Amino acid sequence: MTQPEAAPPRLRTGGRAGRAATRAASAHAQGPPYIERQIAPYELLDADALSLMESKADQILGEVGIEIRDDAEALQLFRAAGAVVDGLNVRFQPGQVRELCATAPTEFTQHARNPARSVQIGGNNVVLAPTYGSPFVRDLPGGRRYGTIADFQNFVKLAYSTPWLHHSGGTVCEPTDVAVNKRHLDMVYAHLRYGDKGFMGSVTAPQRAADSIEMARIAFGAEFVDSNCVILGNVNVNSPLVWDATMTGALKTYAAANQAAVVVPFILGGAMGPVTTAGAVAQAHAETMVGVALTQLVRPGAPVIYGNFLSSMALRSGSPTFGMPEPALGSLIVGQLARRVGLPLRCSGAFTSSKVPDGQAMAESTVSMMSALLCGANFILHSAGWLEGGLAMGYEKFMMDLDLCGAAHTYLKGVSLDDDQFALDAFNEVGPGKHFFGSQHTLRHYETAFYEPPLSDSNSFEQWRDAGETTSEQRAAVLVRETLANYEMPPMDEATDEALLDFMGRRKSEMTDQWY
């Protein structure tokens, strides 16, 4: 026994990647609608430090203020609520914005077309959603190229087919072959028609947000939509400290329809905020609360999500970096602040600056994803597919990230301390020096004991070599192909489908194509 740590035993020969892939591709019905976490978030700061953080956010809002551009209605709402409006600049008394957020629900249901897929957002619940917003897509056979509506549909199908994503996402890639002013219609239709999970609508213009909501009304019924959340809209702050009319317009449209805006400052430290984490987090808190407050001024009680997007920079080259330790720490604080203000939290998942799904990509994505899990995020956007700082959506990356999404389900369950879990019967049965393979306890727990990621190859070197020495990227490419080949469209009422297509046709006929 020279090196026991390096000589793991094997029970019997393992299955090939192909079998694992098939297993995973057919498993889409088996996942839970969302995760109910059993382990506490990681509390990085104590209450005094969090109060300090909040007071600094108040100081930013009181001394510097936030600019609201081209939106007289929003300025008027804030003025009426007691803020000091000076031109475009809006300032607040300490604690004032926080009070305006108080009518927002701490937890709400986003209904899905398939009721079994409705998600609970807030509290101890965790919803995983695909990456959002990439103009490019990448796959192993075809390399990097602009995204199309066919790519968009593919990613909706992939999200529908996995047990480990709970949500269909929003702009899973930009369908650049559809006119800019029309593509939101095709995107919303794809989410509704090719999947059955919750989804996000357009935010790029107030009218596109309204169209998205109108299609949701067709699918869910107008009355249902007025009293229930069925669509999310992801609105970004123009950090630092600016809200523009495109974003406030979308935000107000969603809130007025009682649908949930996700309010997200996009802070790349050193560019849109300070290079120091404490300052960036205080800024983010200030910016997010102002957006949340606006939703409540438009419609008190409207669901809304406290969002977050922190990143860092390679200061010598000026490139943004992702999956780095500073935002990982910052997220932990953001989670604490969101809980203190009583709002559901959105964080980002599998970030990386890598152009391909290599070791760098997965190391950075795992740091980023684990931070989202540890910080207590309720809605994790960008859980699968992210490459290249968000510029490309990767097919193989998507499948590789799903392995980690699956692991998150097990991780957030924590450790059961039920008596049977201690296996005292097995120790008495097996005794010192014998293996547990055949013990009654092992047989009882055999099937459910361990998470087994579909793409990971845990076979011996020889088995792996004889199966073609594949990388996880290569196995992911197989899984992409198989999953899309095995995909079956979820059923939809024919009249609903026709009504959606009719609405889309009518709206498209009213517009001339715009390509920028």
Added chain:
Amino acid sequence: MTQPEAAPPRLRTGGRAGRAATRAASAHAQGPPYIERQIAPYELLDADALSLMESKADQILGEVGIEIRDDAEALQLFRAAGAVVDGLNVRFQPGQVRELCATAPTEFTQHARNPARSVQIGGNNVVLAPTYGSPFVRDLPGGRRYGTIADFQNFVKLAYSTPWLHHSGGTVCEPTDVAVNKRHLDMVYAHLRYGDKGFMGSVTAPQRAADSIEMARIAFGAEFVDSNCVILGNVNVNSPLVWDATMTGALKTYAAANQAAVVVPFILGGAMGPVTTAGAVAQAHAETMVGVALTQLVRPGAPVIYGNFLSSMALRSGSPTFGMPEPALGSLIVGQLARRVGLPLRCSGAFTSSKVPDGQAMAESTVSMMSALLCGANFILHSAGWLEGGLAMGYEKFMMDLDLCGAAHTYLKGVSLDDDQFALDAFNEVGPGKHFFGSQHTLRHYETAFYEPPLSDSNSFEQWRDAGETTSEQRAAVLVRETLANYEMPPMDEATDEALLDFMGRRKSEMTDQWY
């Protein structure tokens, strides 16, 4: 502004991977001797649950007991200490083993040949060490092959050259071209001669442990060694619940010399322990405490490290799996138990079952490494290089893992809340809607703001494409070559070197080669 999350700005064009590599290769002198963590470990269980866990460990030791094979001295020591010895089986009253551990120090210094590289093991300190025990090595140019003494020396040089490892490790790979009964001499010499950081000695036979310590005496002085720890020995329990004479022999040799044994149960759930985490952790706790107790019976006050090695299994194939969520959770509990018994904790770092440093490898390694960081480990073995369940030491994997070791330094620092970190001057200077690039605050913090991993490519797609579309594995291969080319041997007193070589020559001449 259609997709702000997907359109990160850039300051100016970035450097090539080669420049980053050169920077890293020359940075070996700049790292801290070890990490002093500023953030608390993640406390998964509450005090009641931990008491339950301890009582279950006691129950295993009281009802089933531990077998100690071929070591009458150890049995006699335990009998004299009040344990019930029945043949080879040793049983303990509840709390009895824990009491026997009480004389072990909670924290100690392992002195390095270069005093600036001595490490503090225990408390809030974290020491990162390379992977241990692989018979094979792998690199991109040469593929997978048996390790040699040249490979061993290379890994010592790489560990010496990085600022992010604090320790030279032990069997960084098996030098299979040296006779089994002689290679410990070449390994210890390599650590002493080609590096200057702390290291681990042989444990594969009591005489080899003694030889390792004797070489340390030559390097540090016999008197110094008797009252200071200068070498560690990693001893594995033959889980479940067996200590064999090879391991107790090594353990006793290190303890008698006042050197630190690292006591490590090797539990692959379903094989050497139950498939359930609670049971595996209770077993590990029981096994470790017995080993620690034995060190204290041999020499009260001898330094010793509470070790841990939990893994999981793909139950359908029987293959061990690494970097999975169950051991990640188990480690968090192990950390709590180690702190309660007041011992420094060893955990494992960058685990994976992947055969190559691909996406799977880095995702699994990152889950595993982050668990070690979160659980409060003081000594993280296998921080760099691990592939294939420990069967292969990867050159490129080593460099890729170092990026994460570097990130650990930043992560464990936590977030400073000093007033300047909130950047209120910058908000007032910049105001809404302007960039922070040129602010006084950014200029003040520019150089030190963000961790920048040497291998990660955060350049634009176009820059990356024009630089050859490299993966992180390919960039790591360049960095390996450059680091070894730039390596300069640390100075050593000529008389010491001669004495070491003389001792090795003499010992080798006394033995016939054994090859198994």
